[in-house]
């Protein structure tokens with residue numbers, strides 16, 4: 001029996017942005033996700049960690065509506081938008097046109113405001129080719145922001161950036177999400193990124209949710225603090241990178 005529903009009514013009434021139950025997804029004979037039950041609240045910042053090939057991107061694509069599950073129910077708030085590892089800008093359109101792509105011309109002012117929010121005030125008439133990698137990714141963030149998403153899907157959005165820019169972008173995303181409060185689903189390989197940003201971290205292993213851990217630290221989080229290091233160690237051990245502490 002296969003049932004797939006993407007709707008917002010039920011989720012909207014009880015403070016949830018996403019509700020997944022009994023999700024299963026296979027590609028051919030290979031089961032990628034199974035028995036996934038997950039609820040994400042409005043305003044919650046949720047991170048999905050896991051080794052390569054465990055189905056993180058597949059889960060995100062299902063949430064975006066780009067893949068259908070083989071079984072289970074997916075309910076999600078209607079306004080969902082994704083930021084990818086690459087900025088995916090259209091080279092022949094100026095920055096502002098990229099930000100408001102598909103929106104009415106009246107969105108120009110909101111597009112300019114979104115650019116200012118990501119630190120790119122005055123960049124509206126620039127061409128994508130003239131931007132650095134970090135700037136291009138800021139434009140991608142502005143393009144997401146201007147759509148006022150209820151659910152913001154981040155698919156390794158900083159993975160292609162240099163280490164310093166990545167840290168700056170993480171701080172920017174923390175600030176933007178604290179202000180706009182979308183539900184966020186961040187797929188990442190970066191344990192520090194998850195601990196810096198997320199209210200809750202799930203480790204996906206072999207297609208199931210192996211760990212579901214709340215991060216109980218105030219913002220902004222100090223990456224050098226002892227509790228931060230404890231969370232880092234916890235997730236690294238769940239990922240099999242360091243031995244579990246005693």
Ligand SMILES: Nc1ncnc2c1ncn2[C@@H]1O[C@H](COP(=O)(O)OP(=O)(O)OP(=O)(O)O)[C@@H](O)[C@H]1O
Pocket residue numbers: 027032050051052053054055056057058059
């Ligand atoms: N369209 C597809 N057709 C066939 N197999 C697929 C398809 N999409 C994903 N897969 C397979 O499903 C598994 C999970 O892929 P997925 O991209 O979701 O993993 P991931 O955890 O995001 O990995 P990574 O961290 O490397 O991005 C992989 O084995 C992948 O080869």
